[in-house]
Amino acid sequence: MADGNVLAAPAPAPAAVAPARPGALRRLARRRSTLAFVLTVPLLTVIGGLVVWPFFYAIYLSMLNKRMTRFVGLDNFAFLLSRETFQLVIMQSVIFAVGAVVAKALIGFILAHVLHALPAKGQRKWRGMLLVPWVIPPAISTLAWWWLFDPSYSAINWMLMGIGAPPVAWLGEPGWARFAVILVNVWYGAPFFMIMYLAALKSVPDQLYEAAAIDGATGWQKLRYVTVPMMKNIIAITVLFSLIVTFANFDIVRILTNGGPQDRTHIFGTYAFQVGIQSGDIPLGAAVSLFMFPVLALLAVFVLRDVTRRSREMAG
Amino acid sequence: MAAIGGTTRREVLRAGVAGAAAAALAAPAVHGQAAGGRLTVGFWDHWVPTGNDAMRQIVNEWAQRNRVDVQLEFITSVGNKLLLTIAAEAQARRGHDILAFSTWLIHDHHRLLEPVDDVMGRLIGAYGPVNPASEYLAKVEGRWHGIPATSGSQYKGSAARIDLMKQHAGIDVQAMYPAETRLGPGADQWNWETFLRAADACNKAGFPFALPAGTFSDATDWIGALFRCYGAEMVDARGNITIRNNDKLRQALEYSVRLFQHIPNEMFAADDATNNRALIAGRSALIFNPPSAWAVAKRDAPQVAEQTWHFPSPKGPAGHFVPHLPFFWGIWSFAQNKPAAKALLEHLSQRDQVAKMVAASDGYDIPPFATLTDLDTWATVGPPRGTVFNYPVKPHHNAEPNIAYAPAPPEIAVQMYQQGIQAKMIARLVQNREPMDRVLAWAEREVEGFKRG
Numbered sequence: 124m125a126d127g128n129v130l131a132a133p134a135p136a137p138a139a140v141a142p143a144r145p146g147a148l149r150r151l152a153r154r155r156s157t158l159a160f161v162l163t164v165p166l167l168t169v170i171g172g173l174v175v176w177p178f179f180y181a182i183y184l185s186m187l188n189k190r191m192t193r194f195v196g197l198d199n200f201a202f203l204l205s206r207e208t209f210q211l212v213i214m215q216s217v218i219f220a221v222g223a224v225v226a227k228a229l230i231g232f233i234l235a236h237v238l239h240a241l242p243a244k245g246q247r248k249w250r251g252m253l254l255v256p257w258v259i260p261p262a263i264s265t266l267a268w269w270w271l272f273d274p275s276y277s278a279i280n281w282m283l284m285g286i287g288a289p290p291v292a293w294l295g296e297p298g299w300a301r302f303a304v305i306l307v308n309v310w311y312g313a314p315f316f317m318i319m320y321l322a323a324l325k326s327v328p329d330q331l332y333e334a335a336a337i338d339g340a341t342g343w344q345k346l347r348y349v350t351v352p353m354m355k356n357i358i359a360i361t362v363l364f365s366l367i368v369t370f371a372n373f374d375i376v377r378i379l380t381n382g383g384p385q386d387r388t389h390i391f392g393t394y395a396f397q398v399g400i401q402s403g404d405i406p407l408g409a410a411v412s413l414f415m416f417p418v419l420a421l422l423a424v425f426v427l428r429d430v431t432r433r434s435r436e437m438a439g
Numbered sequence: 440m441a442a443i444g445g446t447t448r449r450e451v452l453r454a455g456v457a458g459a460a461a462a463a464l465a466a467p468a469v470h471g472q473a474a475g476g477r478l479t480v481g482f483w484d485h486w487v488p489t490g491n492d493a494m495r496q497i498v499n500e501w502a503q504r505n506r507v508d509v510q511l512e513f514i515t516s517v518g519n520k521l522l523l524t525i526a527a528e529a530q531a532r533r534g535h536d537i538l539a540f541s542t543w544l545i546h547d548h549h550r551l552l553e554p555v556d557d558v559m560g561r562l563i564g565a566y567g568p569v570n571p572a573s574e575y576l577a578k579v580e581g582r583w584h585g586i587p588a589t590s591g592s593q594y595k596g597s598a599a600r601i602d603l604m605k606q607h608a609g610i611d612v613q614a615m616y617p618a619e620t621r622l623g624p625g626a627d628q629w630n631w632e633t634f635l636r637a638a639d640a641c642n643k644a645g646f647p648f649a650l651p652a653g654t655f656s657d658a659t660d661w662i663g664a665l666f667r668c669y670g671a672e673m674v675d676a677r678g679n680i681t682i683r684n685n686d687k688l689r690q691a692l693e694y695s696v697r698l699f700q701h702i703p704n705e706m707f708a709a710d711d712a713t714n715n716r717a718l719i720a721g722r723s724a725l726i727f728n729p730p731s732a733w734a735v736a737k738r739d740a741p742q743v744a745e746q747t748w749h750f751p752s753p754k755g756p757a758g759h760f761v762p763h764l765p766f767f768w769g770i771w772s773f774a775q776n777k778p779a780a781k782a783l784l785e786h787l788s789q790r791d792q793v794a795k796m797v798a799a800s801d802g803y804d805i806p807p808f809a810t811l812t813d814l815d816t817w818a819t820v821g822p823p824r825g826t827v828f829n830y831p832v833k834p835h836h837n838a839e840p841n842i843a844y845a846p847a848p849p850e851i852a853v854q855m856y857q858q859g860i861q862a863k864m865i866a867r868l869v870q871n872r873e874p875m876d877r878v879l880a881w882a883e884r885e886v887e888g889f890k891r892g
Contacts, residue, residue: 189850189891190550202888202891205888206885206888207881207884208858208885274703274705274708275703275705275716275717275720275722276716276720292703292704292705292707292708294705294708295705295706295707295708295709296870297870300708380708381653381654381655381710382654383653383654383707383708383859384653384707384708384870385707385863385866385867385870385871386858386863397857397858400519400522400526401519401522401857402854402857402858403543403544403546403547403548403853405526
């Protein structure tokens with residue numbers, strides 16, 4: 124039953140009767156590509172309705188004036204670039220996304236190796252526990268972090284005071300506030316990297332390590348010349364995916380700092396909401412939210428091209 | 440024929456014919472009893488649980504009497520759900536007939552809102568003028584596009600500890616603002632300088648005033664009132680930026696720097712709940728807030744609630760302005776049953792209905808008319824009895840409700856409000872220790888950006 128055509132094949136006709144020629148429509152319905160298309164229609168509809176249409180609508184909105192009565196081309200983008208606060212938002216979004224993704228990748232990489240080295244029996248338990256931050260909806264876990272960062276009533280400051288250190292205004296000082304929002308994003312996202320890297324580690328053939336050992340490779344050399352090259356594709360895809368998601372983050376900053384103090388933690392998502400929805404300038408908000416799209420799209424093209432090239436090389 | 444808040448039942452019925460005809464196309468399940476048509480309403484989901492019940496009862500009574508099929512929904516403002524609902528309906532040009540609109544949203548959407556001059560004309564005729572802050576927010580180019588709502592409207596005057604203020608600052612807040620229609624001794628001296636001395640004394644005693652200075656509305660509202668008390672406008676009513684060479688603005692900022700020497704640094708990241716928690720936990724002697732903090736304390740920390748007294752925020756050299764955050768009811772221009780919508784909103788604004796809402800919310804809700812601030816609830820709620828008597832701005836306070844950044848044109852003011860420009864100026868001066876001129880130059884550049892059309 125591997126061939127989908129079998130399902131639609133007509134019953135054998137008596138030898139005396141010539142089989143009827145199926146119509147063009149029936150032939151089309153029999154083709155496997157047609158069936159595949161029909162099966163993906165619901166998904167395509169959802170993507171079209173919730174991703175493609177809003178995306179193009181956002182592009183359209185970003186080219187209107189504030190009252191949405193006039194086409195202004197790229198004026199909104201030019202205006203944004205001239206604003207001091209938006210320049211700050213660009214810088215902070217880059218710090219937030221790049222800082223968080225690098226930290227998540229490093230922590231995920233280390234955790235994956237630690238888990239991989241554990242005996243199989245205990246590994247599942249640890250894997251489950253380490254995945255917990257990723258499983259909890261971020262809006263809820265961020266609220267818990269918000270309590271932890273509360274300057275007056277939090278457990279963190281209580282412990283600090285317990286050892287004689289002064290309490291820290293975690294969300295009130297610009298530097299600490301930036302650290303706090305990145306920390307929460309790393310806490311939430313590192314398990315995703317861990318599980319992806321663990322899967323990649325498990326797929327590295329043992330023979331490669333055995334060959335490396337015979338050649339006298341040290342642990343560092345095995346990591347550098349065996350593990351990392353074998354994981355390159357998954358690292359590239361994970362980092363790209365996480366970078367896109369982190370640039371689009373909203374809930375963590377919104378809950379912890381609302382972009383403050385002094386706009387020092389605003390990122391594209393929170394600033395777009397403040398400008399577009401709260402201040403009633405939807406075109407400008409749309410422009411803010413689309414700002415990183417060309418950069419990320421270009422990055423995605425290059426990274427995915429490299430991944431495809433490497434996959435072909437490995438297959439060859 | 441009995442009039443429903445100025446609109447006759449016959450008018451509602453007549454309107455209902457059109458409304459029912461239109462609604463029947465999309466919703467054929469209009470019952471025979473609903474001769475007044477169908478009306479979809481989205482009201483603000485009240486913080487006080489009994490607030491919704493009172494509203495539902497009032498609406499149901501009206502609906503039955505006028506045979507209108509009312510679909511009533513309470514939409515929470517938590518997670519900005521109400522804000523997002525309004526934005527979505529404005530984009531889609533369909534949705535509820537009536538929605539509750541928070542502070543700036545009437546101006547934002549006035550092109551899609553039905554003018555309600557007829558309703559407001561009758562209400563003003565019956566109850567006198569609407570407070571200036573509500574008029575500024577609901578009247579666009581001389582026309583009313585929203586009806587100032589009682590439900591959800593609030594003041595953010597002082598909510599102070601009677602014992603702590605007496606013990607550490609030497610101020611008897613109960614005597615200063617007694618639960619009577621008169622000012623007590625010391626009320627004439629309740630200004631921002633007195634306030635600063637009290638803040639200093641209470642901070643030294645370990646009960647600092649919890650005054651937020653972030654970008655949430657509690658911060659923006661009290662700082663806006665403070666600046667207005669000093670006459671420190673940043674943009675005038677015609678839209679001119681008045682930041683450079685503005686001595687009053689400098690005066691307000693210099694005062695703020697002095698005040699924040701006695702306010703915890705953490706308040707620069709405070710949200711709208713931080714100040715409430717500080718009061719309820721017994722760690723603060725004063726906050727600027729409606730009686731919601733007191734109401735929670737009544738349940739969770741009764742010893743704190745019993746010592747909490749509400750009265751106006753201080754006055755300044757340019758006047759006495761008290762933070763006000765009004766809510767509005769608006770009718771979409773694409774609403775299906777506009778006459779019934781107008782009739783319902785007019786009914787809700789009548790004294791009897793207002794009294795029910797105020798009573799259900801323990802005095803939290805504020806009507807837009809000064810003549811309706813004499814309701815019994817504010818005199819009787821407690822403990823301590825009369826704690827919210829001076830919560831609404833009453834004629835004898837000689838104060839004016841204020842919305843931050845007024846009288847700037849609202850399309851500019853809303854951006855300054857949402858970005859918390861005044862609070863950021865204070866933070867730059869206090870936290871970053873930036874020179875005044877640099878802070879003023881920064882603010883001027885920011886505000887220039889808000890003027891784009």
